[in-house]
Amino acid sequence: MLTPQRRPEPLTSPAAFAVFTMILTQGPVSRVEIARRTGLSSAAVTKAARPFIDAGYLRELDATERSAPGAGRPASPLTIRSDREFFIGVKITDSELIGVVTDLSAQVQVTAHRALPSPSVQDVVAELAALVADLLASAPEYGDRCHSLGMAISGDVDKAGGLVRYSPFLGWHQVPLAELVAARTGLSVTVENDVKALTVAEQWFGEGIGASSFAVVTVGTGIGCGLVVNDRVVAGAHGVAGEIGHVPVGGDGPPCHCGGAGCVEAIAGTEPILVAARAATGDESLTIERVLAIARAGDPAMREVLARAGHAIGLAMAAMANLFGPERIIVTGDVAGLASYELVEKQITRAFAGQAFGAAADCRVILRPRTFEQWARGAAAVAIQSLFTLQET
Structure with a gap:
């Protein structure tokens, strides 16, 4: 079992963002190939990857190829350590919650459904907290390595503010959902429009x-x-x-x-x-x-x-x-x-x-058919992207 380790610092370097996201979405890939695709120098690729290797998010595979005929030592492809961290994603409908736990590669590990007694904010937040508790309890490693929750909901969503401005199917207006759920779960919470969440999943892990x-x-x-x-x-x-x-x-x-x-x-x-x-x-x-x-x-x-x-x-x-x-x-x-x-x-x-x-x-x-579990996976993908998206200094 992995021991919980520190997270990497926020991505303020374009090189770090380019290297990590390429490995996450297209890996395993060698440093030589990363340098070729991004235009970065080999030294810059190594510098960008090192904090993620140290923090346990990336690992080197066995050497498989040389960078050029007769050149140096074989390249060691870099790949994601998928079980380094887990993410919860929840799709919110007007009648139920659909939740998943995914690994770092957005592969679904476990799913759960929870009926809603009503679409009121109070009931939804209470059931969300219960669903998250159930998901975290489904495997011992989730408690140590699951820190982020993504939620997908139809309507007009202010992702940066964690605010549901308007959700017609739920009848919600100006609901600070991220704040309410974070207070109940203790997790880092991201809220996104459900279609945009599905788009993120397709962008990083799909078609x-x-x-x-x-x-x-x-x-x-x-x-x-x-x-x-x-x-x-x-x-x-x-x-x-x-x-x-x-x-x-x-x-x-x-x-x-x-x-x-x-x-x-x-x-x-x-x-x-x-x-x-x-x-x-x-x-x-x-x-x-x-x-x-x-x-x-x-x-x-x-x-x-x-x-x-x-x-x-x-x-x-x-x-x-x-x-x-x-x-x-x-x-x-x-x-x-x-x-x-x-x-x-x-x-x-x-x-x-x-x-x-x-x-x-x-x-x-x-x-492409997509079940509601896949929409919940989209919410988890948003949580993954939010953790590793380039941030301004």
Whole structure:
């Protein structure tokens, strides 16, 4: 068992940030290869890596290759010591909490679910504290090597201030969630919008590796989008960049919970699809699962409802691609959202291709199912990134 050791100092050196994140996201990798990719000297790479080796975050593997034919001693690749530290991630919905513990490489070690008696702030914070206690108690090493908690929640989140400014599905306004949860758990707490958290996981540990610019589009209860441009997650001046769910594509209606009209989310979100389906059939008992089943059976009314949703999503994706020019778009979402995607893929693709300008239409679109546990993993990835992100002096 590892003995708890000191953490490295905050990353104030661009070289330290470049070296550590390359090893974390793309390792094992030799110092020679790091120097080649980053443009740093071999001495600078060694200097940047040394504090992380001393603190137990990195280790050297056996020598495998020489830097050049006939040159010096073989290179020893550097790799992450994944069990050096663990991280808790929690996805908050309006009815339950989904929690995970991950290692330093964002590999999920254990998962847990906890139902919420209500979406009130008091109840959510109390259940969060209980869930964290359960997760920490699930393995003895977590108590010594788990110091950080990331939380992912839908809505307008001020990550720097740990504030949930507005979460429509929870009915929250101006909730200092990080402060409240830190006081109950004693952990270092980070709060992020759930789509941006999923984007961080894709950037550092998923489909976004190797792409300097990409987008994550989520389909489900809401329609969300996370953006990475020039290797950075785009937050915008007010933290709400990428909200393609509120791009107006439907004229004057239907009304959206944001106060606007014709938003993508007001057409293609789970609840609007249900509303349209019930209106088309007169059956108020319809569930989203039943709507999808009827559509798969070929019902034209249900297929029309879903086709309209797909068209709206495709238009929003094209608008985003025209503005930001991502290398790839990763489409994911909750269970219902992904189940409906197969029924609207043609409409999405057709609308995207018809509206995307020039080479933007060649953007690669990737469908990747993601369970709620993966959204919780995204929250843990934000905690990992927050610990090792470059800080200003």
